[in-house]
Amino acid sequence: xxxxxxxxxxxxxxxxxxxxxxxxGLPMAMIALASVAGQWNAALPSQLTxxxxxxxxxxxxxxxxxxxxxxxxMASGAALVMGSWAALTLRALEARHRKLLDMxxxxxxxxxxxxxxxxxxxxxxRPPVLLNGTSAIVVIAHFVLISAFTYGxxxxxxxxxxxEYEQVAASLGARPLYRLWRVTLPLVTPYLIAAFxxxxxxxxxxxxxxxMLYPPGWVTIPVGIFxxxxxxxxxxxxxxxxxxxxxxxxxxxxxxxxxxxxxxx
Amino acid sequence: xxxxxxxxxxxxxxxxxxxxxxxxPVLVLAAFFFYPLGLIAAQSLxxxxxxxxxxxxxxxxxxxxxxxxxLHTIGIALAASAGCLALGFTLALILSFVPFPGARVxxxxxxxxIALPTFLVALAFTFIYGSAGMLNLSLxxxxxxxxxxxxxxxxxxxxxLAEVTVYTPFVMRPLLAAFSLIELAQIEVATSLGAGPxxxxxxxxxxxxxxxxxxxxxxxxxLTVNEFGIVLFIGAKGVITxxxxxxxxxxQEFDYTTACVIAVVNCALxxxxxxxxxxxxxxxx
Numbered sequence: 001x002x003x004x005x006x007x008x009x010x011x012x013x014x015x016x017x018x019x020x021x022x023x024x025g026l027p028m029a030m031i032a033l034a035s036v037a038g039q040w041n042a043a044l045p046s047q048l049t050x051x052x053x054x055x056x057x058x059x060x061x062x063x064x065x066x067x068x069x070x071x072x073x074m075a076s077g078a079a080l081v082m083g084s085w086a087a088l089t090l091r092a093l094e095a096r097h098r099k100l101l102d103m104x105x106x107x108x109x110x111x112x113x114x115x116x117x118x119x120x121x122x123x124x125x126r127p128p129v130l131l132n133g134t135s136a137i138v139v140i141a142h143f144v145l146i147s148a149f150t151y152g153x154x155x156x157x158x159x160x161x162x163x164e165y166e167q168v169a170a171s172l173g174a175r176p177l178y179r180l181w182r183v184t185l186p187l188v189t190p191y192l193i194a195a196f197x198x199x200x201x202x203x204x205x206x207x208x209x210x211x212m213l214y215p216p217g218w219v220t221i222p223v224g225i226f227x228x229x230x231x232x233x234x235x236x237x238x239x240x241x242x243x244x245x246x247x248x249x250x251x252x253x254x255x256x257x258x259x260x261x262x263x264x265x
Numbered sequence: 266x267x268x269x270x271x272x273x274x275x276x277x278x279x280x281x282x283x284x285x286x287x288x289x290p291v292l293v294l295a296a297f298f299f300y301p302l303g304l305i306a307a308q309s310l311x312x313x314x315x316x317x318x319x320x321x322x323x324x325x326x327x328x329x330x331x332x333x334x335x336l337h338t339i340g341i342a343l344a345a346s347a348g349c350l351a352l353g354f355t356l357a358l359i360l361s362f363v364p365f366p367g368a369r370v371x372x373x374x375x376x377x378x379i380a381l382p383t384f385l386v387a388l389a390f391t392f393i394y395g396s397a398g399m400l401n402l403s404l405x406x407x408x409x410x411x412x413x414x415x416x417x418x419x420x421x422x423x424x425x426l427a428e429v430t431v432y433t434p435f436v437m438r439p440l441l442a443a444f445s446l447i448e449l450a451q452i453e454v455a456t457s458l459g460a461g462p463x464x465x466x467x468x469x470x471x472x473x474x475x476x477x478x479x480x481x482x483x484x485x486x487x488l489t490v491n492e493f494g495i496v497l498f499i500g501a502k503g504v505i506t507x508x509x510x511x512x513x514x515x516x517q518e519f520d521y522t523t524a525c526v527i528a529v530v531n532c533a534l535x536x537x538x539x540x541x542x543x544x545x546x547x548x549x550x
Binding site: 003008009012013014016019020024026027028030031033034040041042043044068082085086089090092093097101103104105107108109111112113114115116118119120121122123124132140143144147176195197198200202204205206207208210211222225226229230234237238239241242245248250257 | 283284286287290293294297298300301302305308328339341352354358359360363365371375377378380381382383384385387388389390391392393394397399402403406429430452456458462465466470482487490491493494496497507508509511512516517521524525528530532535536539543544545
């Protein structure tokens, strides 16, 4: 306890409450309010309605939720496989190479997403591989952008793993693949789940690379929100934003409640 | 990102064939990330012809639009990161050292902000501070004004404020971890010896927080230099940053060569900041 006086404590809590309220509470509340606002010509909306949600699900961007979830699942699934593969196999390398490659795997998270989108656009609009205008190029962009985060999460999990488990399994004659499947992976399952959740969330909100690449038939939620607000349909945009936030948080909470074998042991 | 801390498993000096298993992820990354980036660099040098030249760079660097975008990008990133450090330090200080019931849950809720898209805050700000937002409508009603009195949102300040909101959790995370390592007894002894809270913050807490502040601050710089969604959604005419300029050139004007030149500059800036972040992270561990 840093502040002992009652008034000092009350004062610092008031500061915290004010900051948190204005900086985090108010924006969330306003999006929620706008998504149900019928008429909004005064300080607060004069009537409430659910029509924006109906439009968000039914209207021009009704497909966006499905597109975003599919993109997110495919990209995070691929990123999980690649990130875990990279983190696991990196352990067999000498320290020098390991350090270098560790940096290489993190670089996609440091490059602006718009540039990643531009690169894919330039690279796959020409032979040998033409992907421009397909949904695959959007999924690939998301995969590249989130792969660093999955890699980081899984390698953090592996770093915290006591080496004894694998050594004991090896000394008992467990073959590498068996050891991986029955010892290492179950032990890092919580990190795999967290990695999947985080990368799914990042994919759901990805905008920079997607606006560079999306074909007309593959509009994700963030692109839909931008199109709506850009043409002035701000309340429908707010409703779609609420759907995005709710889906993301539901997936994150759901994943955090999954029972894992590591936890039950 | 604490990967360098892995204790190397005891291994023989001879070549380990297991090391080859690293090849598939490296090849995937090369095909979908490094090859496209390489093509951006190539096109920035050749344009649509076959000969190498720096002419495109010269033309871009001479343009007013690019110079303004570069200055805006750096200025906004510096201001937003400073704001994140100030807000993050204040909040982490109160959450750690003047704890109240629910402080832990609250810091986890702020943490989930990291998972939400950045443009969400920009959109929310238009409802609060926009020309037809809550604040302006209230003030106009209250003071009988004809025009909205608050218009900072459509300037660099709007972008900075939105970025501070979004990226403060990235500073709070390492700060809360650093604060949890400070012995509470140390603070209690200092208090019993007569040190006031400000002095304790200055002499005990702040020095312990410097590594976390440096790491969090450099991460904020990197993320704010790369930020796209907030700038796009606020859509102020005078506020154009490098990522937005890349998008404008490529998608609105189909001028891919110029877009590639700007993207190279932007990537160089980001990778420089990323190296700084990694350096601070390993130095200060």
